[in-house]
Amino acid sequence: MDDRYRVIRKLAEGGSGETYLIWDRRLAQNWVMKRIRTGREGGEEAVRREMTALQQVRREGIPVLADVYYERDAVCLIMEYMTGVSLEELLDREGAMKEADAIRYALQIAELLEFLHGLPGGLVHGDLKPANLLLSQGRMALLDFGGAVFQYGASAAEGYFYTPGYGAPELEKGGQVTVLSDIYAFGATLFSLVTGDRPDSDRGMYPVREQNPSLSAALEQIVLRCTNENPRERYASVGEVKTKLTALLLQHKNPGRLGGIRKRLLPEKEGKHRFQTVRCVLLTEGNFRGKGGTFLRCVLLLLTGICLGGFAAPKAAHAAQMQILPVSVRNGAGEKLLVDFDAVYYTKENPIFELPLHYFEPGRQYRVTIRQEEQENGTVRERSFVICAG
Amino acid sequence: MRIQTTGVYWSAAAGHGRNQDSLSLQHICLRKGECLLAAVCDGIGSLTASQEASGFVVHCLTDWFYHEGKNLILQNSSRELFLLALQRRFCHIQETLRQFQITQNSETGTTLSALLLIGNRYYLIHIGDSRIYRIRKRKIPIYRQKYHICRLTEDDKDQEGRLLKCVGVSGEDRATIETGRLLPQTCFLLCTDGFYRGNGKERIGQVLGPLLEMPKGEKRIRTAQAATTEHNIFDRRLELLGEQAMAAASKDHMAAVGIIVGAR
Numbered sequence: 001m002d003d004r005y006r007v008i009r010k011l012a013e014g015g016s017g018e019t020y021l022i023w024d025r026r027l028a029q030n031w032v033m034k035r036i037r038t039g040r041e042g043g044e045e046a047v048r049r050e051m052t053a054l055q056q057v058r059r060e061g062i063p064v065l066a067d068v069y070y071e072r073d074a075v076c077l078i079m080e081y082m083t084g085v086s087l088e089e090l091l092d093r094e095g096a097m098k099e100a101d102a103i104r105y106a107l108q109i110a111e112l113l114e115f116l117h118g119l120p121g122g123l124v125h126g127d128l129k130p131a132n133l134l135l136s137q138g139r140m141a142l143l144d145f146g147g148a149v150f151q152y153g154a155s156a157a158e159g160y161f162y163t164p165g166y167g168a169p170e171l172e173k174g175g176q177v178t179v180l181s182d183i184y185a186f187g188a189t190l191f192s193l194v195t196g197d198r199p200d201s202d203r204g205m206y207p208v209r210e211q212n213p214s215l216s217a218a219l220e221q222i223v224l225r226c227t228n229e230n231p232r233e234r235y236a237s238v239g240e241v242k243t244k245l246t247a248l249l250l251q252h253k254n255p256g257r258l259g260g261i262r263k264r265l266l267p268e269k270e271g272k273h274r275f276q277t278v279r280c281v282l283l284t285e286g287n288f289r290g291k292g293g294t295f296l297r298c299v300l301l302l303l304t305g306i307c308l309g310g311f312a313a314p315k316a317a318h319a320a321q322m323q324i325l326p327v328s329v330r331n332g333a334g335e336k337l338l339v340d341f342d343a344v345y346y347t348k349e350n351p352i353f354e355l356p357l358h359y360f361e362p363g364r365q366y367r368v369t370i371r372q373e374e375q376e377n378g379t380v381r382e383r384s385f386v387i388c389a390g
Numbered sequence: 391m392r393i394q395t396t397g398v399y400w401s402a403a404a405g406h407g408r409n410q411d412s413l414s415l416q417h418i419c420l421r422k423g424e425c426l427l428a429a430v431c432d433g434i435g436s437l438t439a440s441q442e443a444s445g446f447v448v449h450c451l452t453d454w455f456y457h458e459g460k461n462l463i464l465q466n467s468s469r470e471l472f473l474l475a476l477q478r479r480f481c482h483i484q485e486t487l488r489q490f491q492i493t494q495n496s497e498t499g500t501t502l503s504a505l506l507l508i509g510n511r512y513y514l515i516h517i518g519d520s521r522i523y524r525i526r527k528r529k530i531p532i533y534r535q536k537y538h539i540c541r542l543t544e545d546d547k548d549q550e551g552r553l554l555k556c557v558g559v560s561g562e563d564r565a566t567i568e569t570g571r572l573l574p575q576t577c578f579l580l581c582t583d584g585f586y587r588g589n590g591k592e593r594i595g596q597v598l599g600p601l602l603e604m605p606k607g608e609k610r611i612r613t614a615q616a617a618t619t620e621h622n623i624f625d626r627r628l629e630l631l632g633e634q635a636m637a638a639a640s641k642d643h644m645a646a647v648g649i650i651v652g653a654r
Contacts, residue, residue: 278393278419282452283400283645284412284445352478385563 005033005078016046016146017074021081030081031066036146039073046146047075053123053148054079061112061141082143084136087193091130096196099215100252103245106190108140109133110242113186116142117179117238121150124177128185129166130192149177165199169229180231183238187226194219199227214278218248330354360389393417393424393507394652395601397624399632401644403584410435411582411645412444412500414452418460422509425463427455428647429504432520432582434556435643437497443490443558444500447483451504451515454479463508469569472508476515480557480565487558499558502565503543503580507651512572516543517565518556521586525577525595527602537599539591542568575602578649584642588635597627601650624648 004026011019017036024031038044054065054077067078087105091097097105109128116123125132126147134141147162162171168184171177188199195211208220222244228234235241330352353370360366366387396417402409410433417426431447433440458475467475491497501518514522522542528535543566546555555562577598586594601624632644 278417278424279396279415280417281398281413281415282448283398283409283414284448285402285408285410285441352482354478 005031007033022078032063032079032081034077034079035071035074036077037074044075047077049148050077050145052150053145056119056123057116057145059112059115061108061139063141063143082134082136082141084134084141087130087133087135087189090135091192091196096212097193099194099219100249102190102193103219103249103252105135105140105193106186107242107245107249109142109186109189110238110245112140112142113182113238114242116148117182122179124149124179124182125185126177126181127163127166128182128189129163130189133189168231170231175231178231179237180234183226183234183241184231186238186241187223187234190219191223191227194223216248216251218244218251222248360387362389364389392652393426394650395624396426396428396650397628397648399585399625399628399644399646401632401636403636403641403643408441409643409645410441410444411584411643412441412448413580413645413647414448415647415649416452416455420460420463422463422466424507425460425509426507426649427451427459427504428507428578428580428649429502430520430580430582430645430647431503431557432501432518432584432643432645434499434501434553434559437499437559439494439496439498440500443487443498446487446490447500447502447557450483450486451479455506459506469511469513472506472513473567473569476506476513476567477564480515480517480567481563483557484561484563488561491558497559499556499560501553501582502557505578505580505649507572507578507649510572511569512578513567513569514542515565515567517546517562519545519547519553520580520582521545523579523581523586523591523594525579525599525602526573527575527599535592535595537595537602539595539599541591542570572651574651574653576651577602578651579646580648581646582642582644585632585635585644585646587642588638589631593634594631597631598648601627624650 005022005024008021008023008030011021011032013019017034020033020035022031022033023029034050036047036050038047051065051068054063058064063080063082065077065079069076069078096102113125113128116125125142125145126149127144128142132142132144134143162168162181166185166188168175168181171181191197191199191208194208194215197211208223209215209217222241226234226241235244355368366389367384368387369382369384396415398413398415400409400411400413412431412433414427414429416428417424429448429451431444433442433444437443454475458479459472462471462475487498501520502515503518503520503522504515505522506513506515516522520543523539524542525537525539528538546553548554554560557565579594579598589597628646628648632646635642635644
């Protein structure tokens, strides 16, 4: 081994062994050497599990197992070297993430888990936590397969270990390691991402919005369901969680609903128009999709019809004398439209007509008439308003 | 201006299935600073579809806030532009409800009291008999009156208590739209008639006034946890007032929004 590899530095040290960065003289590239002591209890089992798992997995975001060396009291796994920063370091350094960022990362983790669970036999990672997730150039990588098992047959009695806080409660009681334990760990990791806090195994999982009220209720529900103490109450698969998260991310991109209000109203854009919601409440029993909604559509259709027919410029009568006054016409967004006498507007939005106040002398009454002619059949419609200038 | 905390209370009268009152509280942070829209509407129960009317009005104002209002704030628009934009939105609401009544061949209506806080100014839009109160701490406390509570809106009612103006059925083209300077350490309360009638001005001042007391001489650390607690306290105070009002006038629906503007 000394002929081929040279140890550059120690990367980490844990209970089961050490990890080194090594240089491959033959291939002229860096590898990571994970040296696992076989003397300790469960050490051999961990090596066997990690080897079995990594041999069967070939995917971006999961390190490739290149070589294995056996020593007297240890086994050395030579694996792909991945650069980046672990999520644990990132959380320690920068604290909780924004909701949208956390969801993006969570989706990447979910993709990796979905791939593992979809392998023949269903590979469960078993030790998912921020320390085992590496962020490299915006992509997520999953490390440390020492706890990985194929779903069928493994249990705590066979030397299975877990990290307190991230390990599912049923594992403490010697329950079976299943996809659901990974879903629990996934929920706990998501909890850490959005709160910057480590889940407390004694206190149990608490609603994330206690920690960060700006988070959406939907995300809180996802975390709570993933980390439900009863495995049957959790999501049945990572794919299901992924669907929920994707929908939530889409809401962030194209807001639809947030905190009880119709998120359609919150057109969050990137850059200068970005805003952060502190508290948004809209409480009503008025059914907009009912009568109001139907009516609005009717009005829109009516106005669309009128607009397509073409608007004649509004005319204002000053006392008995008829005057034609220029008006400002704006579209629904408040943008000024080009206006001319006998102008025809092909717009689907409600046009807004503005008459400047200085047209009106105080103390007099004015009748403003909007006259509309349909170009096709010449039908004329008029609407008059009486304005009392104050 | 920094908004310290907010609270909401919304409850239907006992025995009445649907709450005809609606409220909206939108508090957001823009790069220009914090801004807030609060609105309460009291649907007129004797008319048809009053909850639809009140819901539509708060919805429409919220829509305006996130579309036009937000852009006006970002463009540093003048106060005249804000007043004009609010008036325009009011006309839009009124016209829409008028058309609604024509198409449905029915009458509907709601009161409206809304408050917009931007920078160091407040804008209010009011029609009907909902109210907006402002509570401040007295500089020189009068016996038993530590807080000064004043009404920013006038009820549009005649001497016999009949509602003269509202959004919808009365067809008013103009609402009371005013602006004023926003002073620090002020509490605003927007509430519908059931809420203030069951409590009275003084009791409202007594219950909400103490929330204005801020720890002095020490740096206030504002955390998310603290903010939640503050919201909870304010919500609880409004709930107390609401319960009192409900006991006094159980036939009325209740909606109230409170805002405390902190020190700069």
